[in-house]
Amino acid sequence: MNKVLKNVIMWTIALLLTLATVVYQRMTGPTHPVRGNVTLENEEIRFRLIRSFPMPMDAPIRVKVESEKITGSFEYKRTPSHDEKTVEDMVRKDEYLIAYIPQQPPAGKVMYQITLQGEEEKVKLTENPIIIRFRGSVPAWAFIPHVIIIFIAMLLSTRAGLAAIFKEKTFTLTLWTLITLIVGGLIFGPIMQKYAFGEWWTGWPLGTDLTDNKTAIAFLFWAYAMVKVYKNHYHRGWVLAASVIMLIVFLIPHSLLGSEIDWTQEAMP
Template identity: 45%
Template sequence: MRKGLFWFLAVVITLGSAVFQRMTGPTHPLRGKVVVEGTEVAFKLPRSAETVRDAEVAVPAPAPLQGYLEYMRFKTEDAWARVPLARQGDRLVGRLPKQPAAGKLAYRVLLSGGYLTTPIAGEDPVIIRFKDPVPVWIIVPHVLVIFAGMLLATAAGLAALDKKRNPRRLVLWTVALLFAGGLVLGPLVQKFAFGVAWSGFPLGMDLTDNKTLIAFLFWIAALLAGRKGKPARPFVIAASLVTLLIFLIPHSLLGSELDYSKME
């Protein structure tokens, strides 16, 4: 395989998996369209917010549409609170009260033209999670290093499929980048965002932490199998496939979650 095609495939596969993971994650804004009494409304509802301010929920909705916002703390017996949406030009705007780090609210946006009331996202509530601000000097290196690790993991797998290439050097770089991005910078990001550096095995069930750990262990196995310069192709291919598959799991699934019962 030519070098240009080799890296083109590696970049395309990595970008595709990264975009899919991000777009399908539970903290990515919920998008959709709904017809409210003859008026089509396209919405984008937030599912992630910072603890430093109330979360704005805005819906493009021309007059005479009006509506309100219902919310409650997630996984509690709280009664639903209801606040009217305020009109700001062609938008209806409401705010959800800020929560502690890892706190979640369940909420619904309901619109009406004067006759019928429509929950725009359906009957199931939208879940929004709050996090503390993460410094740019942590989040940017984390994202870049993790992406580089995913890219080289893919490249190593492609190299292992090509008998003319020895994936050993790519394996070494993949291990280093996954360690730095996933097991050093990743916990720092989580510590800033939620106050806990690690909530995967054996301390918890955070899927992002656990999938990073699994990928890293597979690459350690490939690294050990390739001692003395051996290509260890089956191990590298297995590690590359596992990495690709687990990074297709939506980001932040089963992530940190505040237990409100422990605050009362």
Template identity: 45%
Template sequence: MYLINLKLKEIMKLILYWTLALIITFTAIIYQRTTGPTYDKKTEITIDNQRYNFKLVRSHGGETDCPVVLQVADKNISGEIHYRKFPTNDEWIITEMVRTGDILSADLPHLPPAGKYEYKVVLEKEGAIFPLNNNKPVIIRFKGDVPATILVPHIILMFVAMFLSNLAGIMALFKHARYRLFTRITFWALLAGGLIFGPWVQWHAFGEAWAGIPFAWDLTDNKTLIAFIFWLLALLMNRKKERPAYTIAASVVMLIIYSIPHSMYGSQLDPETGEIIQGWITLFLLN
């Protein structure tokens, strides 16, 4: 009976550790998706006592123009898009939105990877003007098409690395004997997702493999590098002796890094020169 109770306690502890790790991971992911500059910008406006909720696109992949689509059932409402290359002081280009049933839409012309527009959407009804997002421009960045066979493993591995990081950190905090195992697994998951598939995704999206230190200051690449260094240190320091403090530190750093909105200060096309100004390393070997 004593052994059974011990096993039950161990199982309950593991369930608690895994549950806490999942909660922390999903909380960080949700936070990123609501703060990152490439996710759709949510906005709402009221016209004649009717509230409309819209999402304004902030990222577009592939070789096509980017459609901006709004669902507006009221046929008396029309719309315009005002846009210009970012960052410039060019004159705003105005495009009238086309109505198809309940949909108003217009296209932003295609730009090379890392090219950006700032754009505003203005609705009009019976002479009254209703600018969306308080008339503040939304920034959209274009990118190349990333194959799902590369993007999906990258996303899965980074999610797994984040979860394992939290799990290893919690186990190390409570001095669970298997925290060193999960330290090793976290390291290899981060290596694969962040430093193998990550640059591959970057190359397809923007024509460069690495835009971080020492070549440029792409925040996403630098975040990955910092996390990798801390997990490499945790791995090495725990090889021959239990040093849980290093795993805890690496886990905390990883959590802080995941709390920074994704793609902030990312690759950007210089509208004057046509060059990407955040990085320039190209994966020519993958071409």
């Protein structure tokens, strides 16, 4: 196999693995909408319940229900909190029933559960309450570069791991993986965090934000791999280790154990 063909194959494998990781991460994260369907009054009702919403307004949860014989209500409370649940009626607008979840400060969470009522029966859309987290709006100039550069970092990391496995030169791939991880994760990442939740960094040692922590772990592994590769441009062990760690940490669902306001604190209203 010639070098060009081998290189194309390696980059294709790296791209496919990276895309699979990104899709899995997004589909399993706690901010991914909950979808499903129920049947009430001989009508199949499909729903999509959001779990993340940008301020500054109440979060509208829309459920398409064509039959006007069906009404809806929703119960909600801040979480974590000692609040009692509040129950309100959903508002009908044309063919939609809408629940308006009261807006919260950045990182404020509310759990809610929707019930639809027919003439003779009622049904809950979900067995357990849904948790929605409010966030500030992130400008495109911060969001778009963050997403693109982090994707490139993941792609380069995977390609570097393959280079280590097949005994290729790893210096350039390691260098650019580290650079893109720093720019995308440690520069644009905190900028996004500040806009969305009002804090630059909520990982260790300041908090338990898993997104921040996994970025820091990936950076430490790649920084050490860079030290090793600087001495030996064909170094394999730590490059492969850093690539595997990068893959593992980015398989962890996005926003898991993310920033939140603890409403159980006495100082909170």
